Amino acid sequence: MIRFSAVAKRYPGGLEALRGVSFEVAEGEMVAVTGHSGAGKSTLLKLAAGIERASAGTVVVQGQNVGALGESALAILRRRIGFVFQEHKLLFDRNAFENVALPLRICGFPAQEAARRVHAALDKVGLLGREKALPVALSGGEQQRLCIARAIVNRPMMLVADEPTGNLDSDYARAIVDLFASFHQVGVTVLLATHDEASLARLGCRRVALAAGALAAGEPA
Amino acid sequence: MRRALRLHLHALSDALRRIAAQPLASLFSIVVLGAAIALPVLAAVMLESAIATAAGFDMEPHVSVYLTLDATPDDAKRVEQALRGQPDVAAVSFVPRAQALAELQSRTHLAELLAALDRNPLPDAFTVRMRTPDAAELDRARSAWSRLPKVDQVVADFEWSRRLTQWADLGERVLLAIAALLSAAVAFIVAHLIRLQVLTRREEIEVSQLIGATSADVRRPFLYHGALQGLFAGAVALALAAAVAAWAAHELSVLTPDYAAELKVVFLGPMERVALVGAALLLGLAGAWAGVSRQLRRFAADR
Numbered sequence: 001m002i003r004f005s006a007v008a009k010r011y012p013g014g015l016e017a018l019r020g021v022s023f024e025v026a027e028g029e030m031v032a033v034t035g036h037s038g039a040g041k042s043t044l045l046k047l048a049a050g051i052e053r054a055s056a057g058t059v060v061v062q063g064q065n066v067g068a069l070g071e072s073a074l075a076i077l078r079r080r081i082g083f084v085f086q087e088h089k090l091l092f093d094r095n096a097f098e099n100v101a102l103p104l105r106i107c108g109f110p111a112q113e114a115a116r117r118v119h120a121a122l123d124k125v126g127l128l129g130r131e132k133a134l135p136v137a138l139s140g141g142e143q144q145r146l147c148i149a150r151a152i153v154n155r156p157m158m159l160v161a162d163e164p165t166g167n168l169d170s171d172y173a174r175a176i177v178d179l180f181a182s183f184h185q186v187g188v189t190v191l192l193a194t195h196d197e198a199s200l201a202r203l204g205c206r207r208v209a210l211a212a213g214a215l216a217a218g219e220p221a
Numbered sequence: 222m223r224r225a226l227r228l229h230l231h232a233l234s235d236a237l238r239r240i241a242a243q244p245l246a247s248l249f250s251i252v253v254l255g256a257a258i259a260l261p262v263l264a265a266v267m268l269e270s271a272i273a274t275a276a277g278f279d280m281e282p283h284v285s286v287y288l289t290l291d292a293t294p295d296d297a298k299r300v301e302q303a304l305r306g307q308p309d310v311a312a313v314s315f316v317p318r319a320q321a322l323a324e325l326q327s328r329t330h331l332a333e334l335l336a337a338l339d340r341n342p343l344p345d346a347f348t349v350r351m352r353t354p355d356a357a358e359l360d361r362a363r364s365a366w367s368r369l370p371k372v373d374q375v376v377a378d379f380e381w382s383r384r385l386t387q388w389a390d391l392g393e394r395v396l397l398a399i400a401a402l403l404s405a406a407v408a409f410i411v412a413h414l415i416r417l418q419v420l421t422r423r424e425e426i427e428v429s430q431l432i433g434a435t436s437a438d439v440r441r442p443f444l445y446h447g448a449l450q451g452l453f454a455g456a457v458a459l460a461l462a463a464a465v466a467a468w469a470a471h472e473l474s475v476l477t478p479d480y481a482a483e484l485k486v487v488f489l490g491p492m493e494r495v496a497l498v499g500a501a502l503l504l505g506l507a508g509a510w511a512g513v514s515r516q517l518r519r520f521a522a523d524r
Contacts, residue, residue: 072436075438077433090428091424102428102432106438108227150432
């Protein structure tokens, strides 16, 4: 599903976020990326989701070499990947329903079918009663769940989540972790970044540890 | 196919919502754009009207051939035959000197002065209507005919029609330049308005791109917005120009009842109206394309 081969990422200004990273995520697998903040977790997830391109090496996602795709093809690849952003990236002038409907609008879904899917996604994350609420009216945990609803509304085969339990107290965090576990159980490939030990223990999945932009020693690729 | 249609319908309804969301600002910009488009349209209407009015006058090119005073009727016959032999000549009419004098006496106040003369100072003359308005052709005929025996003078009376044509040509060129300038201004204003729209929707654009919107997806609603602004501005321009033209026609008929039949206001025909509104739509589209492209490049550079 995801294959990194000797991937490096340098940002303008010389910051080397990743170097020589090679690993694979099989279809239907759940993998946690761990490491301190600044270790390159977010960069790795953005490369895996086709949001950014590698400076060196190859990233293959869903059988497509990201480096060889044009801008439009890459955008269309992103539609098949649900991404849960660390900073949520919700639109604060739209209510919960409209936020979740955004990916379907981009794809040109018929309105009725879209509404059905939005309701299903909101139901899945426990926000069905809040569809008219603006994001500011939602708590941090609810905003996180709204972001997850937006990521799954397109029914992607692959979910990528950046610190989905960050800044949440342990009850909320546990609920979010269980949500990802349930997606994994129905066959969705899940790649998530976290440094929260409690969440990692609860997930109980394979880990890829990053340190200073490289895979930590002794890690099975 | 239906998906693509839905995407376009979405973009169209999105653009209409944006326009309706700020009714006063939208109305103001559409009226400003409409006025800018109406100006060259009115100038064109004025020019067309002037040309049409002038066309009502006798503009057929004709040449007057004056004989010497000692020319006999036989001389006149020979000259007439020579003139009729030319292929460019449409008609030849003979004006005997006595008739010319009588006309002069009846049309002017020179009767007493003319009566005091002991003989008719006017020569026999031919008025020749020509088939061609071409100045060079007329000039050639003039110089050829002035060499005929007993021909004193040949006057080609085409100067003013040529001048009029030249003025009309000049007017059209100036009009084109004004239209080009104002079209550029309209596209520029739309580009700026759309760029502001793009700026206020920056978050939405960035999030959309992150979750799979292509550049075309991002551009689409803004292109519709610009095209709609152009369309509405074109309609406003048409209405403004029609109102001013109707007012001008009314004023003309009041001021100059005697000439009302000759002074007319020629407004755009149906095809020209459609073309005007279509051109305004395209200007809006072009402006929107420039505005959204420029702002998206800036966003990309910021990242």
